[in-house]
Amino acid sequence: MIRKLVRFIDQRSGTAPFVRKTLRYLFPDHWSFLLGEVALYCFIVLVATGTYLALFYTDSTADVVYHGPYVPLQGQHMTEAYRSVLDISFTVKAGLLIRQTHHWAADLFVASILLHLLRVFFTGAYRKPRELTYWLGLTILTVTLLEGYIGYSLVDDLLSGMGLAIGNGVALSIPFVGANLAALIWGGPFPGTSAFFPRMYIAHVFLFPALIAVLLTAHLSLVALKHHTQFRQSRRESERKIVGVPTFPGQTPRSLGLLLAVAGLLVLLGGLVQINPIWLWGPFHTYISTNGAQPDWYLGWLIGALRLMPSWDWTVGNYTLVPNPFWGGVAFPLVVFGFLYLWPWLERKVSGDRAVHNLLDRPRDAPWRTAVGVAMLVWVFLIFMAGASDRVFVFFGISYGWQIWVYRVAIFVAPPVAAFIAHRVCVELREGERVEQGRERAIAEARAEGGAGEPA
Amino acid sequence: MRERLRTAAVVLGLLVLRRRRPEPLLPAEQEPIVPEGSKQPRAELLALGLLLFAVVCFAAFVAVYALDRLPRQTQLLGLALGLGLLSLAAALIVTAKRLVVTEELEDDYPAFEHPEEQETIVRTAEESGSRLTRRRLFALGLGAAGGTLGLALLAPLASLGPVIDMNPFYRVPWRRGRRLIDEDGRPYRASEIDEGTFYTAFPEGADKEELGSPLVVVRLRQSELDLPPENAGYAARGIVAFSKICTHAGCAIALYRTPLYPPAEPKPALVCPCHYSTFDPATGGTVIFGPAGRKLPMLPLTIDRRGYLRAAGTFDGPVGPSWWGVRNRGAKA
Numbered sequence: 001m002i003r004k005l006v007r008f009i010d011q012r013s014g015t016a017p018f019v020r021k022t023l024r025y026l027f028p029d030h031w032s033f034l035l036g037e038v039a040l041y042c043f044i045v046l047v048a049t050g051t052y053l054a055l056f057y058t059d060s061t062a063d064v065v066y067h068g069p070y071v072p073l074q075g076q077h078m079t080e081a082y083r084s085v086l087d088i089s090f091t092v093k094a095g096l097l098i099r100q101t102h103h104w105a106a107d108l109f110v111a112s113i114l115l116h117l118l119r120v121f122f123t124g125a126y127r128k129p130r131e132l133t134y135w136l137g138l139t140i141l142t143v144t145l146l147e148g149y150i151g152y153s154l155v156d157d158l159l160s161g162m163g164l165a166i167g168n169g170v171a172l173s174i175p176f177v178g179a180n181l182a183a184l185i186w187g188g189p190f191p192g193t194s195a196f197f198p199r200m201y202i203a204h205v206f207l208f209p210a211l212i213a214v215l216l217t218a219h220l221s222l223v224a225l226k227h228h229t230q231f232r233q234s235r236r237e238s239e240r241k242i243v244g245v246p247t248f249p250g251q252t253p254r255s256l257g258l259l260l261a262v263a264g265l266l267v268l269l270g271g272l273v274q275i276n277p278i279w280l281w282g283p284f285h286t287y288i289s290t291n292g293a294q295p296d297w298y299l300g301w302l303i304g305a306l307r308l309m310p311s312w313d314w315t316v317g318n319y320t321l322v323p324n325p326f327w328g329g330v331a332f333p334l335v336v337f338g339f340l341y342l343w344p345w346l347e348r349k350v351s352g353d354r355a356v357h358n359l360l361d362r363p364r365d366a367p368w369r370t371a372v373g374v375a376m377l378v379w380v381f382l383i384f385m386a387g388a389s390d391r392v393f394v395f396f397g398i399s400y401g402w403q404i405w406v407y408r409v410a411i412f413v414a415p416p417v418a419a420f421i422a423h424r425v426c427v428e429l430r431e432g433e434r435v436e437q438g439r440e441r442a443i444a445e446a447r448a449e450g451g452a453g454e455p456a
Numbered sequence: 457m458r459e460r461l462r463t464a465a466v467v468l469g470l471l472v473l474r475r476r477r478p479e480p481l482l483p484a485e486q487e488p489i490v491p492e493g494s495k496q497p498r499a500e501l502l503a504l505g506l507l508l509f510a511v512v513c514f515a516a517f518v519a520v521y522a523l524d525r526l527p528r529q530t531q532l533l534g535l536a537l538g539l540g541l542l543s544l545a546a547a548l549i550v551t552a553k554r555l556v557v558t559e560e561l562e563d564d565y566p567a568f569e570h571p572e573e574q575e576t577i578v579r580t581a582e583e584s585g586s587r588l589t590r591r592r593l594f595a596l597g598l599g600a601a602g603g604t605l606g607l608a609l610l611a612p613l614a615s616l617g618p619v620i621d622m623n624p625f626y627r628v629p630w631r632r633g634r635r636l637i638d639e640d641g642r643p644y645r646a647s648e649i650d651e652g653t654f655y656t657a658f659p660e661g662a663d664k665e666e667l668g669s670p671l672v673v674v675r676l677r678q679s680e681l682d683l684p685p686e687n688a689g690y691a692a693r694g695i696v697a698f699s700k701i702c703t704h705a706g707c708a709i710a711l712y713r714t715p716l717y718p719p720a721e722p723k724p725a726l727v728c729p730c731h732y733s734t735f736d737p738a739t740g741g742t743v744i745f746g747p748a749g750r751k752l753p754m755l756p757l758t759i760d761r762r763g764y765l766r767a768a769g770t771f772d773g774p775v776g777p778s779w780w781g782v783r784n785r786g787a788k789a
Contacts, residue, residue, distance in 0.1 A: 024561070024563075026561055026562075026563050029560075093521060093529070094521060094529075094530075094533055096530045097530050097533045097534050097537075100530075100534075101534075129568060162707050162730060165705065165706040165707050165730075166705040166706065166707065166730055168705075168706055168777070169704065169705030169706040169776075169777035170705065172706075172776075172777050172778065172779040173777065173778060173779065175780065176780055177780075178779045178780060179622055179625055179779035179780060179781065180619050180620070180622075182779075183617040183618050183619055183622075183624070183625075184613070184614070184616045184617040184619050185616070185617070186617065187616060187617040188617055188618060188624050189624050189625050189666075189667055189776065190667055190706055190776065191665060191667075193617075195616075199616075225566065226565075226566065227563075227565050227566060236562060239565070240564060240565055241562050241563070241564065241565070242562070242563050242564070242565055243560060243561070243562050244560070244561065244563075245558060245559065245560065245561075246559055246561055249490060249556035249557065250552065250556060250557075250558050250559055251552075252552075253548040253549070253551045253552035253556060254548075254549065254552040256545075256548050257545045257546070257547075257548035257549040257551075257552060258545070259545075260541045260542070260544050260545035260548065261541070261542060261545035261546075261549075263541050264537075264538045264539070264540070264541030264542035264543075264544075264545055265538070265542070266538075267534055267537045267538035267541060268534055268535065268538030268539070268542070269534075269538075270534050270538075271530055271531050271532075271533055271534010271535055271537070271538060272531055272534055272535065272538075285664070285665060286664075286665050286666070286667060286669075286670065286701070286708065287656055287658075287664065287665075287669070287670030287700055287701075287708050288708055288710070289707045289708040289709075289710045289728070289729055289730065290710065290729060291710060291711060291729040292729070293729060293730060303731070306704075306705065306730075306731045306747060307731045307732060307746070307747065308747075309747040310747065311733070311743045311745075311746060311747060311748055311749055312747075312749055313749025313750060313778050315783060318783045318784050319780065319781075319783070319784065320778055320779065320780050320781070320782050320783050321780070323749060323777065323778030323779060323780075323782070324704060324747050324748065324749040324778065325704060325705050325747070325777065325778075328747070329705075356568050358565050390729075390732065400732060401745060404732075
């Protein structure tokens, strides 16, 4: 039976040599290599659930009056878009499950990409010959952040409208071209023309997902062409020899199992743990906003940056050169992503290391890289936390203004301190290992000399 | 009849459940590709059990979906599908760990580069141009054609919005004499505006969703008012009005911080809940905390003979978030 099928396909496609090689392609084994896989599986869940949602969503901002089953909103004016998402949540069978699963999958998607990025950074996996793979991955992350933002903006509840208002403010703040660019995207001043939602919709369900799929294909092809990196776990691994589990039979059930586990977890979350209860926020109007608004977690760093910036528009005479939101909303992410894109090149410049690397570093093996990475991480994390300082005020009563000032100082002080500590820890860990190895060698030598085997 | 059914069931059961002895697939002298492992009957049973549970869960999902008016349908659907998927995942992981042989194989990393092929590619590219006499000009021509083609293809994107005309950004619906109405369209009387709270107002007969429309209106005590000279006369009996749209990022001002104990607490202030830009209504909407780089645009008010609030002119600056031209001109009614 199998033989017949294989013969049939090979005779008509000529792919037997390729499949034979693929079946025995090796996957080095380490838990951290699964983070990227989790991201891939989230993407699959997102496409599946998103397609279902698209069957019911309406991308229109036409004014309608709600008459659906959710009593508190009955009789309220809202856009058709918001009503269609309320209907997905309340009248479409399994609609709420799929919508919440989609939202959870988006949150986990970004989280797993980020953890994957941290793994790649701190183990030096981006080094020659894998720089292209790394840059493609970073680009996927950028597109994903935009994709997620547009996704929750399409709902047109109060929170998503506030998010769009801020997005518009950030677009306007781009020097020289901001207003022109925003006018292009929105079709005019905020909240824009009726064409704006269809634009977001095609971007969210076609342009960006297709872009992610293309980038992902290129990313994975490069991983396969150059083979995966590996840790030195025994004497067998080297820069030239890869050690791992073959695609079949070893890796296939593991990867399929992980795919199903990710999907299962997301569906469980979607069914049991409420996320973004849009019916509580109500419809968006330009003249309404709510206190305690928080974006999805992956945009928290930008909210924090927008909030930390002191009152300042950079003006030259009457000309506004740099409006305030530019610093937090554009300049800050540009610095972070600029750093990430340039890092492989920067490291090569400073260290002079131009060798090909298939073996990974442990973080302690490269104390300077670890120190710089930790400093960057602490910097972004503190700014992220600053975005939650209004919640801290509500829960713990610590003055908002006071917190902002602490953060304004801490983002300059904490990163160098963290870098120093990280560097020390790496050096000490390596020193400890060297002592340990020396002692083991001494024991072995003592044994070889016919001693009792215990060091004096 | 019953006999026959029973026989059929037994035969079917035997067909499915019997342990088949694997037939030797290969002639004895051939090396196996996947090394043979020991039998794991208990792991096999566990995997089968997990598969069975998955089948039950998936069937339950369909059943819950089909049953109308079930309470907590979302939760049950999620539970059924989620547990089914997790159970299937567990079966596959048992398969991976115990039922297939885990091989740790070695292989060579692919060659870092292929100098010969590189050379062939370069030569192919270079030698292909042998008939060209003006190579540089030709490349320039190709580049120019490609560039202008790109420009031509991008040009229609300008239809997306008014990319050059910036007038819409200055336009506001407020002009002298317009009454202030509430969300339901009722005009505000000056006597209805109390201290210690804020009101949202719109221009009568205009679109409420326009950024230039919504106002935040508060009443201050005369002793608190400290308007700068350019805003002198903007207040009407202590009532002041500002654009409700924050000049930082365009959210609506939704908080009015009034002092609960005036001697110790800060002054009343208008706060935007997005990034906590804080404006002082007593001094004409100046920024006292937070990121906003411009004061709130203020609208001059008057009270007509019947006691209704009306605009006495338009805003003292453009509304909404800052952009490059926001300080070049004033708001235009």
